[in-house]
Amino acid sequence: MIIETKQEARHTIAVLVDNEAGVLARVIGLFSGRGYNIESLTVAEVNPRNKLSRITIVTIGTPMIIEQIKAQLRRLVPVRKVSDLTAEGPYVERELALVKLKGTGEARREALQIAGIFRARVVDSTNESFVFEIVGHSGKLDAFVNLMRPVGLVDVSRAGVVAIARGSEPL
Amino acid sequence: MTQGQLNGSQILLKALTDQGVDVVFGYPGGVVLPLYDELFKQEAVRHVLVRHEQGAIHAAEGYARSTGRVGVLLVTSGPGATNTVTGLTDALLDSTPIVCLTGQVPTDLIGNDAFQEADTTGITRACTKHNYLVKDVNRLSYTLHEAFHVARSGRPGPVLVDLPKDILTAVGEYLSPHEVQHKSYYPQTKGDPSAIAEVIHLMVNAKKPLFYCGGGVINSGLSAVEKLMQLVHNTGFPVTLTLMGLGAVPASDYHYLGMVGMHGTYEANMAMHDCDLMLCVGARFDDRVTGKVSAFSPNSQKVHIDIDPSSINKNVVVDIPIIGDVSNVLEEILRQWEALIHKPNRSLLTPWWNQIEAWRSLQCLRFETTDNVIKPQRVIRSLYEATRGRDVYVCTEVGQHQMWTAQHFGFDQPRRWMTSGGLGTMGFGLPAAIGVQVAHPHSLVIDIAGEASIMMNLQEMATAIQHRLPVKVFIINNRYMGMVRQWQELLYGGRYSESYSATLPDFTKLADAFGWTGLHVDKATALDEAIRTALDIPGPVIVDVVVDSSENCFPMIPAGAAHNEILLEPAKDAGKALGSEEGMVLI
Ligand SMILES: Cc1ncc(C[n+]2csc(CCOP(=O)(O)OP(=O)(O)O)c2C)c(N)n1
Ligand SMILES: [Mg+2]
Numbered sequence: 038m039i040i041e042t043k044q045e046a047r048h049t050i051a052v053l054v055d056n057e058a059g060v061l062a063r064v065i066g067l068f069s070g071r072g073y074n075i076e077s078l079t080v081a082e083v084n085p086r087n088k089l090s091r092i093t094i095v096t097i098g099t100p101m102i103i104e105q106i107k108a109q110l111r112r113l114v115p116v117r118k119v120s121d122l123t124a125e126g127p128y129v130e131r132e133l134a135l136v137k138l139k140g141t142g143e144a145r146r147e148a149l150q151i152a153g154i155f156r157a158r159v160v161d162s163t164n165e166s167f168v169f170e171i172v173g174h175s176g177k178l179d180a181f182v183n184l185m186r187p188v189g190l191v192d193v194s195r196a197g198v199v200a201i202a203r204g205s206e207p208l
Numbered sequence: 209m210t211q212g213q214l215n216g217s218q219i220l221l222k223a224l225t226d227q228g229v230d231v232v233f234g235y236p237g238g239v240v241l242p243l244y245d246e247l248f249k250q251e252a253v254r255h256v257l258v259r260h261e262q263g264a265i266h267a268a269e270g271y272a273r274s275t276g277r278v279g280v281l282l283v284t285s286g287p288g289a290t291n292t293v294t295g296l297t298d299a300l301l302d303s304t305p306i307v308c309l310t311g312q313v314p315t316d317l318i319g320n321d322a323f324q325e326a327d328t329t330g331i332t333r334a335c336t337k338h339n340y341l342v343k344d345v346n347r348l349s350y351t352l353h354e355a356f357h358v359a360r361s362g363r364p365g366p367v368l369v370d371l372p373k374d375i376l377t378a379v380g381e382y383l384s385p386h387e388v389q390h391k392s393y394y395p396q397t398k399g400d401p402s403a404i405a406e407v408i409h410l411m412v413n414a415k416k417p418l419f420y421c422g423g424g425v426i427n428s429g430l431s432a433v434e435k436l437m438q439l440v441h442n443t444g445f446p447v448t449l450t451l452m453g454l455g456a457v458p459a460s461d462y463h464y465l466g467m468v469g470m471h472g473t474y475e476a477n478m479a480m481h482d483c484d485l486m487l488c489v490g491a492r493f494d495d496r497v498t499g500k501v502s503a504f505s506p507n508s509q510k511v512h513i514d515i516d517p518s519s520i521n522k523n524v525v526v527d528i529p530i531i532g533d534v535s536n537v538l539e540e541i542l543r544q545w546e547a548l549i550h551k552p553n554r555s556l557l558t559p560w561w562n563q564i565e566a567w568r569s570l571q572c573l574r575f576e577t578t579d580n581v582i583k584p585q586r587v588i589r590s591l592y593e594a595t596r597g598r599d600v601y602v603c604t605e606v607g608q609h610q611m612w613t614a615q616h617f618g619f620d621q622p623r624r625w626m627t628s629g630g631l632g633t634m635g636f637g638l639p640a641a642i643g644v645q646v647a648h649p650h651s652l653v654i655d656i657a658g659e660a661s662i663m664m665n666l667q668e669m670a671t672a673i674q675h676r677l678p679v680k681v682f683i684i685n686n687r688y689m690g691m692v693r694q695w696q697e698l699l700y701g702g703r704y705s706e707s708y709s710a711t712l713p714d715f716t717k718l719a720d721a722f723g724w725t726g727l728h729v730d731k732a733t734a735l736d737e738a739i740r741t742a743l744d745i746p747g748p749v750i751v752d753v754v755v756d757s758s759e760n761c762f763p764m765i766p767a768g769a770a771h772n773e774i775l776l777e778p779a780k781d782a783g784k785a786l787g788s789e790e791g792m793v794l795i
Contacts, residue, residue, distance in 0.1 A: 055391060055392065058341065059329060059330075059333070059341075062330070062333060063333060066333055066334055070334050101521055101522075101525065104520075104521055105518060105521070105522055108516075108517040108518035108520070109518045111517060111518075112516070112517070112518050113338075114337075114338040114358055114392065114393050115392065116392070117391075117392050
């Protein structure tokens, strides 16, 4: 049973869909049409043989809204499976970001030092710039980006959250 | 063309016949000409030419709602497709199974802003249950069969198939329905037996139980209706119905408390408020039913039986949700109830029924009778009495006349009542009546209309003549958009902004112009005679019934109020009762 609380929580939801034209528009349209939040949304084909794609959605809502989101997703014809990873047990969640810094001298050294602490890799560099690649929990990426801001951050590109349940069971 | 191969238009017609479709409502245009050419060469599928694509979709809805089968329409690209959007939304909200076939510009022109191109699947994504753009003729039959499957399975709804012109002429393979395996769409139809056992436990112990049933019972089929009746009789529980559910229980049955909701009966709404067990069957706790959610039926345990999981806990949190087809679930409830060793003593319900009788004795639907001016409620009552025992179907438009019909016309069978509930679409009734009459050529089909609503799809009068459809339209002519006027009277200080039906046509002359019969009546003493005359005329008839222009529709639960704040008549302090901020927002 659902507890009637107005307390909002962050949920990561994995959705397996037929990879057909318009399927992403259906999912996004559902969220915008019904006024649900999207914190992050990623999609890519994961099973080329059966033409299945996996969408990972991070959303925020009350328990009632989260239940609605899942029920509404399941109602879409091309949706095969919906799994609320947050509710259903332990899972791992990762995000990747590319972070560009501009600077010389002291700032460069400091940037490299922070990158070392966060285990970010340098994937491009010029005399006056770096591009770092960093992988981790979204919170870690937030922290990295915030620390880089005063040392010359000029551009950020984030992939959005991907997630998968721990253990041997597939979605 | 090798053997076994057909062109797209032939595939489409074959798919329609294999799906049991005998009639499509439609309107031609450039990109669907190949299909119209194929239609011309065959007899299996009848085409009913409408006069506006909105008419086609409401007619298909009328056809579907009165038969339980999928309604089909066929329109051209661009404006043809966009003209169906209101009807698609209407069918989505009222869970009506529709397959809408739209033409599209040829595949290689899509995206070019070609003549009469519209992004039809994009536009209709939010107002269909599902939609398809067919890009390969070899996928056409599969897609069509799946479209019918999706439209009629689970919670029914409208499905659109967009057909580029080149697909209609290309040659390809045809698959019959049994060769098609659907990928993913299989709604759950069997209810969880252990949850049902819990429901039985609540039913046994309930002192103030109530069935609250909706259109889902009717959509589930005749067996669901029969089982509900059995269950009501075997338990002795009272039952109320939503606007969409009227006819699911005979209006004449003792256990029936009348309609629930904003313009429902006093006894139904009070029972909703006071019950200790609410058994919701195939209804969705719509805001016109619940009123203020925070004050909704505060002391009841709630059971919700629905085939659509997204209807559960959407507006109101329930104690026991049961996902499944109403017919299956009611069958299991009946089985477990009948298997009880100790059935609860019926006399336990006596205090509850006494309370209900006390509410009933207020006769909340009473209205004044007059010799002169015609009361609108009288028209509905007289129509009901004049058609009792006849094979009659009733459609309405939207407004006060719709609510009066829901209150005063007693439906004893399902699928006899076609109204636009969820969307409240003015202009629904006349084309819907046309669709009903196509499905039931020998039955009496009535559209009860408002003088404002009828103007919205008037062109369909020509359709009725062309296809010899003797529908009877009764215009409850109060010279106002009455429902708007009522709100303005109660909430906006009687400032009747733009709600007067100015420059109305002479409806009898209009009838003449279209080849209908037109009658006019404005005296209460002449009403019954006019009704009898109209019903005896073999062709289509408009009866312009001039009624009291100031009558308001009661009972009324003001938007944003609770069930027990129901008004039986314009309260002295109506402004206060009705004028809450929450209420104003909800209008
Ligand atoms: C397409 C559409 N436009 C506007 C409305 C808002 N509306 C609801 S009832 C109503 C008045 C209907 O007037 P009439 O058909 O004369 O019926 P009455 O209420 O007078 O019986 C209006 C404008 C609507 N429901 N549908
Ligand atoms: Mg009117």
